[in-house]
Amino acid sequence: MKTLIQKIHVEEQYSFACRMYRTPNFETAWHRHPECELIVITAGNGTALIGDYIGDYKPGDVFFLSSDLPHWFRKSKQDAIGSAIVVHFLKDFLGNAFLSLPEMHVIAGLLKNESMGIQLQGSTGQNIAHMIRQIESMEGLERIQLLLKCLEQIGLSEEQKVITIAFDTFAGGEENVLIETIIDYSFKNFLNPVSLKEVAANTNMSVSAFCRFFKKNIKKSYFDFIKELRIGHACKLLRDTDRPILDICYNSGYNSWAHFSKQFKVVTKVSPLKYRKQFRTG
Incomplete structure (x- = not known):
């Protein structure tokens, strides 16, 4: 590392x-x-x-x-x-x-x-x-x-x-190794069901210690981080493909349209359909 x-x-x-x-x-x-x-x-x-x-x-x-x-x-x-x-x-x-x-x-x-x-x-x-x-x-x-x-x-x-803005971290070498381990694990698994217990085990920390460590260094909860990875993946599919939006929902780590639509609006401030239309109209 x-x-x-x-x-x-x-x-x-x-x-x-x-x-x-x-x-x-x-x-x-x-x-x-x-x-x-x-x-x-x-x-x-x-x-x-x-x-x-x-x-x-x-x-x-x-x-x-x-x-x-x-x-x-x-x-x-x-x-x-x-x-x-x-x-x-x-x-x-x-x-x-x-x-x-x-x-x-x-x-x-x-x-x-x-x-x-x-x-x-x-x-x-x-x-x-x-x-x-x-x-x-x-x-x-x-x-x-x-x-x-x-x-x-x-x-x-x-x-x-x-x-x-105002992102402040002074993590050292050991902390950086843990951050890289967490990010690497997350990119490999964000489309699958995510377990705090499993990701914490990859860092040899308890769930509570892991959650504190992640929030301190990345300034957001781990599940918010996973949410942004999933919605970012969905945005790419909406821009770059003609796949049905419901299909994109299920291929972005979600098994509920209502939950996907709600989370998409939280991150992007628009619905998946409006996002695709905005992109295609420039």
Whole structure:
């Protein structure tokens, strides 16, 4: 298992890192780092776990993650290729005095938020994705200027979705191994009946200790976590297939239409039918 703290390597000629991560280097499990992160997915799809957020990711998706925010981009198929271009930078890589300049107030406002995750949408997401690709191949001052332009656009844009905020965890290596074990077990079994006793046994904890541990580190109950995995799976089937909605209900870990419909509305705020119609009308 990898440790929770990931060490980001920055070449000596640069002040921040920007590189392509492609399978097998794309597969970094639940981790965090002191650097902020700008990421554009370039290949593969799966589930993004960012703080207490669970949602799909696909090529073209762009995320901004503030420092020390734990995350994991987990592929939907283990044998698939995953890749992303990722920018890693410390908040003060240009110095605290630079962020204090009046011209930097937009960027300073964006970076002051702790443990926040943003998904960029619409034309802003497309523009930021294009600039991240440019940064990867740039040298010198232009590289810094383009990163600052990215951050300013994010700070000014309304085309963003805050997916998690104020997520605070300081789990160490041992706790991280347990978190990875729980998440791995959950992805393998979320479509089946879930037993707290069984998942707790996988961590050598009692049910009560397991529930406290999970809530402390993931900021939600284990059954809420399973619910979001199941509804995320249902959303993907609604978007990507023409399968009947009732069939999707039974193939998403539910054996009751009424329960499935209720849980779907809790997570997405709309009914399964409306979700499919919204997606297909853009």
